[in-house]
Amino acid sequence: MAVEARTDWRDALPAVRGRIGFDATLGRTTWFRVGGAAEVLFRPADAEDLATFLRDVPPELPVTVIGAASNLIIRDGGIPGVVVKLARGFGDVVVEADGVIAGAASLDAAIAEHAASANLTGLEFLSGIPGSLGGAVAMNAGAYGSEIRAVLDWAEIIGRDGTIARYTEADLALSYRHASLPPGGVVVRVRLHARLGDPAAIAATMAKIKTSREATQPVRARTGGSTFRNPEGHKAWQLIDQAGCRGMVVGNAQVSEMHCNFLINRGGATADDLESLGEAVRARVLAETGIALIWEIKRIGIPGRGAP
Numbered sequence: 001m002a003v004e005a006r007t008d009w010r011d012a013l014p015a016v017r018g019r020i021g022f023d024a025t026l027g028r029t030t031w032f033r034v035g036g037a038a039e040v041l042f043r044p045a046d047a048e049d050l051a052t053f054l055r056d057v058p059p060e061l062p063v064t065v066i067g068a069a070s071n072l073i074i075r076d077g078g079i080p081g082v083v084v085k086l087a088r089g090f091g092d093v094v095v096e097a098d099g100v101i102a103g104a105a106s107l108d109a110a111i112a113e114h115a116a117s118a119n120l121t122g123l124e125f126l127s128g129i130p131g132s133l134g135g136a137v138a139m140n141a142g143a144y145g146s147e148i149r150a151v152l153d154w155a156e157i158i159g160r161d162g163t164i165a166r167y168t169e170a171d172l173a174l175s176y177r178h179a180s181l182p183p184g185g186v187v188v189r190v191r192l193h194a195r196l197g198d199p200a201a202i203a204a205t206m207a208k209i210k211t212s213r214e215a216t217q218p219v220r221a222r223t224g225g226s227t228f229r230n231p232e233g234h235k236a237w238q239l240i241d242q243a244g245c246r247g248m249v250v251g252n253a254q255v256s257e258m259h260c261n262f263l264i265n266r267g268g269a270t271a272d273d274l275e276s277l278g279e280a281v282r283a284r285v286l287a288e289t290g291i292a293l294i295w296e297i298k299r300i301g302i303p304g305r306g307a308p
Helices: 007-012 047-056 108-117 124-128 133-138 199-216 236-242 271-289
Strands: 019-025 037-043 063-066 072-074 079-085 093-096 099-103 152-158 164-167 186-193 253-255 263-265 298-300
Touching: 007 037, 047 152, 047 186, 072 271, 093 108, 099 108, 108 124, 108 133, 108 199, 124 199, 133 186, 236 271, 253 271, 263 271
Parallel strands: 037 079, 063 079, 072 298
Antiparallel strands: 019 037, 093 099, 099 186, 152 164, 152 186, 253 263
16 A cells, blocks of 8 residues: 655655655565555765755654665555665775775675675674664674674764764664664764784685575575564574474465574565564464564554554
């Protein structure tokens, strides 16, 4: 179901150098390939363009930011207000002697490759995290023995008032899959520290991560990465398996047979299918184990008919 654009908001939007569209389809931009439309879609040209927009846009207009949409379900009813999608103007990667400065739209895997090409170690784990750097900071993403908080020097964040400031790991209070960003703040640029390492060892680590992912995760399916956080002292996939949910299906959504903390769009699934399946898994795990799984995948927008 599309979201009908509001004429008064069109007239109230500030002038920008980037692109603005209305009733813009979002589903095809997500890794799940599901979801409704954005009432307004803004692709800023660069950080200055975004800062001006946030400063001048009516404060009552909701603003939602998305990046690569790799760990995201956009609900079938779409997203009201403005969706800001960071793209080309936020994709630069600059390698320094002891780290990397990258735009928020830079893919995590690409950052790992840039660091490896300069013989910098410490960022190899990013090659195993789907998505872009802004989202990785916003959720303190991690995998393969490390996480963003272990390598973050600073993140530049534009506030809803258009001001830009740098925040450290301590400022953001990074913890397991959590960051305390300022309200309405948008990550636009990040510095990660690294150190010189042995090229052969760096290549071996990245090769090991790639092999592990391909052997244990449905990387070629329409999926969204890990669905639920690991409860303290437990692995989410083991709890899901223990509850008998491996291969479970709702509509055209399925719990992966390969890794049951992944949901898959088998083709033609809706966001409702995926979210309903996730909630069914949570209910069964709670009944079987007494443990309430917490969503790691972010779900945004207006539910369509039949959503939980």
